[in-house]
Amino acid sequence: MNLVSIIAKPEITITKNPYLVSSPLLFFSNKTKSETSIPRVLFSSMSYNKELAAAKKAVSLAARLCQKMQKAILQSDVQSKSDKSPVTVADYGSQALVSYALQRELPSEQFSLVAEEDSEDLLKDGGQETLERITKLVNDILASDGSYSDCTLSTEDIVKAIDCGKSEGGSRGRHWVLDPIDGTKGFLRGNQYAIALALLDEGTVVLGVLACPNLPLTSIAGGSQHSLPGEVGCLFFSVVGGGTYMQPLDSSSAVKVQVNATDNPEEASLFESYEAAHSMHDLSSSIVKKLGVKAPPVRIDSQAKYGALSRGDGVIYLRFPHKGYREKIWDHAAGCIVVSEAGGLVTDVAGNPLDFSKGRYLDLDTGIIVTNQKLMPSLLKAVRESIEEKASSL
Template sequence: MCICSMAYEKELAAAKKAVSLAARLCQKLQRSLSQSDILTKPDNSPVTVADFGSQVVVTLVLQKELQPEPLSLVAEEDSGELRKNGAEAVLESIANLVKDTLDSDGYYPSSPLSTDHVLRAIECGRSEGGSTGRHWVLDPIDGTRGFVRGEQYAVGLALLVEGQVVLGVMACPNLPLACDTQKPSSDEVGCLFSATKGDGSYVQPLKGDGTPQKVQVSSIDNPEEAKFFESYHKPMPIHSSIAKKLGIKSLPVRMDSQAKYGALAQGGGEIYLRFTRNGYQESIWDHAAGSIVTTEAGGVVMDAAGNALDFSRGKHLCHKTGIIVTTEKLKPWLLKAVKESMEEDKLHLLQLQHV
């Protein structure tokens, strides 16, 4: 074990405990999800009682495991919708879900959990992060749309120290342990990824006490043989342009959440493309855990200009359009295809403006 890993041994154990329990909560609810469990945020994106419950579980576990250290947490969900009149039943449902999850592990066997405790735990995630100090970064359910459909989602937790991601843990309950993301077998589904800076990336079964196994990105060096991942929801046309320039023959693998990072880290594909609409700001919780899992497995995470992502600027990433993830062997090919496709896009827009 390297010195860096030993320095964060306590934090890694706490993160794995927190994420595993949060994933257990999510799995339980996904099997019985009803319309009353789904709310709509002001931006029209879905949020479920599992999103809130997962955030509460992670917060409570980190607070207990890391005491007396104060917890600075940058998390996706806030309590605004839950403090409105009429949200009492939802709050009670979240409290019961969290208590059942912790009780099932003997974690808080006799502790009463009130709705006030739930609200305070959610509001603990209000930190802004930044370039100084230690901040945990949490996405309690990344890929809520996939969660609602019964498909891929992830619980992602990372630790920032002085603006650098030094540790990441990610649960992907519906991702197969084997590399083939298209043919999962029922007894090989459910991954818990973990990575510490300088110590590699590991995966173990989400259930049970399996030994963590080191993972490595694919060794494919011919871009025509590469498989690429993109989001299930509204993939951008530039993705197909890039794939065409690379000569990729296979269809894209579409899935929600940072599960794409995990699949790439264990060699299930070679390229992940994420271009978004103009003006969209990427949140750090959507990439922090997945990025270190992938880079410690030998992968590369960068913006469209080839720069590493900067997690030190607060809740949002400041980067040039697009995030691309790949292997060192395919990086030159991919950057060339991205540059050509972006130049063609700009030319096309200029031509439209003059029609």
């Protein structure tokens, strides 16, 4: 039986990147081995190699599209900045590109996609011009990459690709889960955003790819989110049982990353939403005060928080949406596996893992808590106490 084995190549490093120094690269090569000599953990990651390659390609193409559009937005004058259509074009374009690329890369698989956007607004009066812009943009990205040069997409193809994302997901079979631009507000401001793609298999997230085009390749601990050009753009990826890896968006040299495993809250720093409207910052600050965290919170947009936490830039991520907000699975699926495979934990307030098998929404009523395994018990205790105090003060 021809199986895949993993060979460590410690001599290959990218010296500019501190994560690479202690992290040998892993290469996959074909080798014949008896089935019993392969650890179970490798079997689980081996089963999704094809899907991982397809997901990385799809997300990298979408990241290129988003980078192009964000540059155009930031270079535009004040008047056209108030026009929100470039972000719309980028959102739809990213979803169309990921959907199309996955289907081209995995032609023999049944395709189901749970994604944020749908074409309803594009098909209304006045949507045609936007649809044409999206179609041109997607075709331009594919042409400059040289992929799928056998066909140019029509506006109908684009609508079809976007609307593949209407699946309800659930606990049966395989479903891709996509947020084409996570952190739209950050994208518009020129700050952090992510393209987040995950694969659900029988209700469990088994694979995640997270592109963070504006995230520095070096640590953002302490809040420094600025780097020299050429030193930003990270692609995180994980397969269940296989760990989490990070590579520069424009290169294929991946390194294994791990969460910061400190058990000392004084050394732990907190990530939270940039947008106060997305999470209750007063509650997070009461929790970290109770826990004894010293550093001020680092506020960044999108699932880039999960990526940064997976490589140890910070230790805690708290997310408490305001009452009535329903969390969607595409806002957490990729980030969740990226952190868990790097040794972290992602739970609800009760300490239960997130359940992605219930359809398009996560069945949560309170919030999402992310940290390493050692700090989780005391963090959960501080969360519960702070929630009780807040409730009794109302």
